[in-house]
Every structure is written in structure tokens, then in C-alpha cells.
Amino acid sequence: MVQSMKPTHSIEIKELLQLADRTIKTVKGQYLFQEGEHAEELYLIISGKVQISKISKDGRELALRICGDNDICGELTLFTHSPKYLLSALILENGEIAAIKKDVIEREIFQNSALAFEFMKWMSDHFRKTQTKFRDLVLNGKKGALYSTIIRMTNSYGIKKNDGILIDLPLTNQELGNFCGTSRESTNRLLNELKRDGIISIKKGKITVHHLQFLKDEIGCENCPAIYCSIE
Amino acid sequence: MVQSMKPTHSIEIKELLQLADRTIKTVKGQYLFQEGEHAEELYLIISGKVQISKISKDGRELALRICGDNDICGELTLFTHSPKYLLSALILENGEIAAIKKDVIEREIFQNSALAFEFMKWMSDHFRKTQTKFRDLVLNGKKGALYSTIIRMTNSYGIKKNDGILIDLPLTNQELGNFCGTSRESTNRLLNELKRDGIISIKKGKITVHHLQFLKDEIGCENCPAIYCSIE
DNA sequence: ATTAAAGTGTGAAGCTCTTCACATCTTTGT
């Protein structure tokens, strides 16, 4: 295994880029879009990182994805009359993002069956990813949610080292908790338990997973392809 | 408001039916497909009801959808090499189901952009539906899960009566609990609380919702279109 | 109509996770 374990994308990125309306320079801390806004564009991330999350009525945050280079984000509702964003997109790292008007994509899809094909494949993969993630959250309690999140992070940001897999993304307990629907304290206690048992270790906010199979066994992971088991 | 509140489908059902490979007479209690099996077909329900659910390692069941006439079910993964079912489909009511080979649909989609269009719309609606449902389950605890489920049921099986909305589908506490990831007892206690407060009443296993807005307020429902807020 | 089976209702015990409170450790800016 080499550098990143992130699976490659099948969508013809260049083709999508040609449809772009404009590119945006993104600034850390700003929102690319927020829940409730009118969803008229899709975004293709050229560089930087974006976190997709849902803010609950009482202010808690449920994080769903972290998107990086070449990922598509925005409300995945094509052919829907005046949709609104259900989620918010927070810029985690400065970068550049291409905005593509939805009606342009819709028109293009009608004429270009290869693009339609790629898009459908992407949607169906994305659907499966979301579904398996939520399943882990709901079926296996908070522990399951955390283990699932860590496993997904190894697939998205994992770098193989000789003592395990380093998740090359600094995360606070709070941020990790947001992905699991857990409190900071619970996340901390669960992480410490994993440290004590030698399953993981943490240095400078980055987790190294020494015993991935333990995490997988605990949540009854079926070893689905990594493309369905990632955090993007 | 008239009879059923179920929204109409946009997919060209007749077009899909023409692609059908065969039709299956379904028998209550049998499985149309089960997790782990090879997913080669999509199914179009002609009559009867089918419940889609995930069985956890320890035997608990998380129910996700109940599909009825004209609903499509099966693993929504087009253009994916040798996918396996992540979910199981249990027949709730005898009926008839058309099976359509995936490669036939895939081939047809390439040539028929109207079908591709309808399919993408369906996928994106279905995605949104699933996502909002899980969000309710994760963000608002077990009470939120139950309230959300009841609201969705009124959109799918609700019949307007003069004292509220009758959910025209008999459900045991256990079955309702399976949709929420809750125990039978918890479901029972929450339902009784709602009965005491006059929000709902139950006769012969069928719930009548007298005060829908109360349920919506409790989970911070944004009054999204009913098509995204159903149990199908 | 009677009996068995299935479903409902409810207390008590206990597990899981959150919340609050506060101490300690780490990072960042000047």
C-alpha cells in the first residue's frame, strides 16, 4: 500500500469543470452555503476542505462529510423545483471551488448520456455511503458511531505506517464527537479506552489506528468496498 | 383534502414495466431479498406491501421503509460491479411484483434520456427522504425518532378524518419501535404519553393523529414537502 | 364460545450517555 488510501473518482471531473459558471476562493471559517438557502448550484472542490453538517434546533452540530479535492458537494437534488439546502457547508481549509449551475448540469445530462451515467453512478455510490454511515450511527450506539467514523477516516485520510494507519487530519474530541452525535466528554472517554487497549494512539491531534480489525469486528463491519466506507 | 395524502409518482411506471423480466407472486412472511445476496434486479411493486429493513448482528431489526403499489425497491446501485444487498425486504401483504434486471435498466437508460431523467429524479428524492429520516433519528433521540416516524406515516398512509389523520396501517408497538430503533416498551410508554396528552389515539392498532403540529414542533420539522417526508 | 397466542401496560433495576464542574495539559500569539 502506498501513500493515500482514498479511492479515485470516476466522474469526469474535467467535463464538469467546463460547465462551471465561476470559481470561488474560499476562506476558512466561512460557509459555502447554509441550511435553508436556495440550492441552485453544485460545487466541485478544486482545492481546500469543506465540512458538510446539520445544525440542530438547539445548536448542536451533526457533521456528515469532509470533502476534499475533486469531491462534489451541494444539495444532490437534480430536477427538483426550487429546493432548499438541508445542510450547511463550512470551509475548513482555504482553497478554490468551482460553482456549476444546476440547470446547466441538468441540460447537459439530457444530451450527454456518458455524463448522466457518471452522475448516476456517483449518486448511487453516495447514497450507499450515507446509508451505511447512518446505519452504524443508529444500530450500534455511540460506540458504534465513533468506531464507524474512525474506520471511515482511515479510508479517506489514512496513510499506511509501519505501526498502523495514520489519519492525516487533526481533529479535536469535539469535532470527532460532532461526526458521531456524541458529547465531547463521551468521545474523550471512548478514545481513552481505545488508547488503553492499544487499539489507537494519538499524537498532535492525529489518530493512528493500530488494530483496525478490532473496530470493524465491534460494529459488525461487512468489509464493504472502501468507496462506500469513507467520510467524503 | 381527499382520500389518501400519498403523493403521486413521477417515474413512468409503464415504461419500466415493459422492461420487466418476470413477475413474482409474493407471499406474506417471505423475503423478496435478503442482506448479503447478490443484487441483480430492481423490483417494481404492482400490488401488496414490502418492508425494507436492516437486521443487526445481535438480531434487532431496524425498519426503513414500507413500500406499496408503484414503489420501486431493491438495491439502488446502478452501474456498480457486483453489488450485494445491504438490506432485506420482507413481504407484509400478498401481492405481485415485477422484477427488472439491472443491466436491462442500465442499457435502457443509456438510450432513453427521459427514463434517465426520471430515474435521477427518483434517486435524488429518495436520497433526500432517507437523509432527513436518519437525521431525525440521530439528532432528536428516541422521542424524535418516534415522532418523525408517525409524521411520515401520516404522509404515506394518512386519511383525513374530522378528528385528525388516521394512519390506515395496523402497527404493533414492536413494529413501530423497529422503525425508530427503540424497544417495544419505550415505544409503548411514549405512545401512552401522547395518548394522555390527547395528541394521538389508537383503535385496533391504527393510530389517529389529532395534533400533528405538536409532533412537528417537537422535532423542529421544517415543513418540507410531503414527498421527502414519507415512509416509502 | 373457549382457549391459545399475540400484543399491551407498567414497575424496578441497571446501563449508557450527557451534563456540569473543575483540574491539567497543549498550543498560539506577542
Next chain:
DNA sequence: ACAAAGATGTGAAGAGCTTCACACTTTAAT
């Protein structure tokens, strides 16, 4: 290098659900 801010670690109290146990009610079957 040092202060301030941010992040981590941990006990204690308690909310929220589950589990077990069992009584009671409704439904289905002969």
C-alpha cells in the same frame, strides 16, 4: 518566554432507554 486561549481528562449526578418480569387485554383459531 509567558500569558491567554483552547483542548483534554475525569469524577459525580442524573436523564434517557433498555431489559426483565409479570399482569392484563385483545385477537385469532378451532
